[in-house]
Amino acid sequence: MTEDKIKKLLQEADRLARRPDHVRVNLSAIHRRANRNHFIILAAPLAAAAVLMVALSILALTFRVAEPTEEQKKIALLETKIKQLQVRTDAALGLIQEVLEEERRQSRLDELQAQLASIPDPLKEIRQQVDKTAFILVYEADRLYNELNQTDSAIENYNRVIKLFPENRWTKVARQRLSEIKNRKI
């Protein structure tokens, strides 16, 4: 088998090969290196922190804001005043808008009231119509009695006025006419 032959060849070469010299492991060197590693592990974070502190201090010094000059102070003051004026202007504008809005509402109200006032009173209209109707009935009745000699039709109309419009002023007239006709018959 090839594998066996290869194994045999390698083992023979190994037998022939130089053996490692008597290896003495230096334990004290190992301890020293281990202690050094341990020290590095402890000191490294401290060193890193120190470097970081120094870097931050340098950055802080570099970017420190310088004292403002006289001109810069004046500019700052003017900017503040402009902002204050801006605020007052905005407040005044707000007030003006409110007043204008109030005026508009009042004007609209007046308009509506005028429209309402221009609308005729329907009750009045009805009363007038009732009055007119009662008058026409009385007038017709008078014509029937005085001109056409139709006493019965006239009496009917007078009674109709009394029945339909009991509170009307023409009802009184209609009652008077009926009374006169009754007296004449008697």
Next chain:
Amino acid sequence: MAEIIDDELLIEQFRRGGESAFERIVERYSAEVAALANRLLGWPGEVEDVTQEIFLAAFLGLKKFRCECSLRSWLFTITINKCRSYRYKWKIRHLQAIPIPINDIVMRLPHAAEVSCSPMNAEDFQRVRLAVAALPARYREPVVLKYLQELGTDEISRILGISKNALHVRLSRARKRLKQDLAELIEL
């Protein structure tokens, strides 16, 4: 089994601050670790530096070792990692200094193959050495662990962190390349 229990006791002792436990671990495993390093690096003979690095890494990592595998396997894993980086650094250093083909570099590794009564002579040994060194690390390591260190496939898979299937594939490919490079020697 007794050895494993002993190892666990040593590890526990080390965790509790008993540094003499580490000395015993070194005594127990330094030869094996050195032998493995020697084989992985192409039998240079001088592996003291890399062995020192391996045991330094072991010392630093032993407290975190959770005994998921045997101490030996763990040490072998460290050995493989250290040898990889050692070999890489060595290659970079020497390639940058003098532009020499890798084959020649392997030939120049400090060694002295002893010619003995064995059928293998120095020339054959160099060929084998060259063939093994020419293997990529992902083939060479399984070959060394299986045929020279004579570890089981389970342990090798654990040490290399690969599946058994992947291990078989790598061994198969490694054998194929070695067969190509060492055809005459294999047929003998």
